[in-house]
Amino acid sequence: MWNCLYLPVCRIHTTGQLLKKAPVRFKGKSGAEQRWLERQVNDPFVKAAHLQHFRCRSAFKLLEIDEKHRLLKPGLSVIDCGAAPGAWSQVAVQRVNSAGERPDLARGYVFGVDLLHIAPLQGAHFLSNCDITSPATHAELQKLLPEAYADIILSDMAPNATGVRELDHERLVSMCLSLLDLAERLLRPGGSLLCKYWDGALTHKLRDGLNRAFQDVKTVKPKASRKESAELYFLARTFRKT
Incomplete structure (x- = not known):
């Protein structure tokens, strides 16, 4: 985990480079559920939270x-x-x-x-x-x-x-x-x-x-x-x- 006391937070905006947006399909899910899950998968802050061991993107x-x-x-x-x-x-x-x-x-x-x-x-x-x-x-x-x-x-x-x-x-x-x-x-x-x-x-x-x-x-x-x-x-x- 990076030290949040000293690392400039602006660097988190580069996390979009970690994800490639692509259509995602989830079996057995409704259209609304698929849209929500796809948004999660394509959200750079969700990926960054996982990588930096934060409990959620907030x-x-x-x-x-x-x-x-x-x-x-x-x-x-x-x-x-x-x-x-x-x-x-x-x-x-x-x-x-x-x-x-x-x-x-x-x-x-x-x-x-x-x-x-x-x-x-x-x-x-x-x-x-x-x-x-x-x-x-x-x-x-x-x-x-x-x-x-x-x-x-x-x-x-x-x-x-x-x-x-x-x-x-x-x-x-x-x-x-x-x-x-x-x-x-x-x-x-x-x-x-x-x-x-x-x-x-x-x-x-x-x-x-x-x-x-x-x-x-x-x-x-x-x-x-x-x-x-x-x-x-x-x-x-x-x-x-x-």
Whole structure:
């Protein structure tokens, strides 16, 4: 695995050279299933994730964002919301040095939370089968965090899709708004929050909430996000704790 602390993330864009796009057919699969599987096979980020031992392609979204905005630094404490299967936590572990692989750098902390089970990862402490919106989960995190505060909250979580775009958008905005309660309890003043959302009619509500809580809020869309996807990310920095 390459060292994500020091290798420029722009190099991942050359991974398209590793794949040759060609028609793929899968016996017994519907047309929609075949299209999805063919997209996976022809996706350079899927292949790169396998080669670099990331748990899924979403790692490259966080790598791109961090390379540009310098969010994760050695010694920081991170909460990864909706962490399963753990790809964002892998990136965070490397960037904040929570596994202590660089003894010359400050050692950070990574805590991942998900309703699903998350396989163990050196340098990360996972709370599997836990609800990030639950006060009990907040209390557990507060006990685990050094000085009871995190420097960064990450969220790539999303609800199970219903296929109704407006409903899915509304549910994800609601999940993102719940992160403001988490921030109020556990985010250090001056801290940052990165959360995924699907664009839609309630985007302004989420942006307004973030603007009230953070000094700087911007929208980012990494190249690793598929062009046809409605997903975007809000990067909110300099938390103003009330």
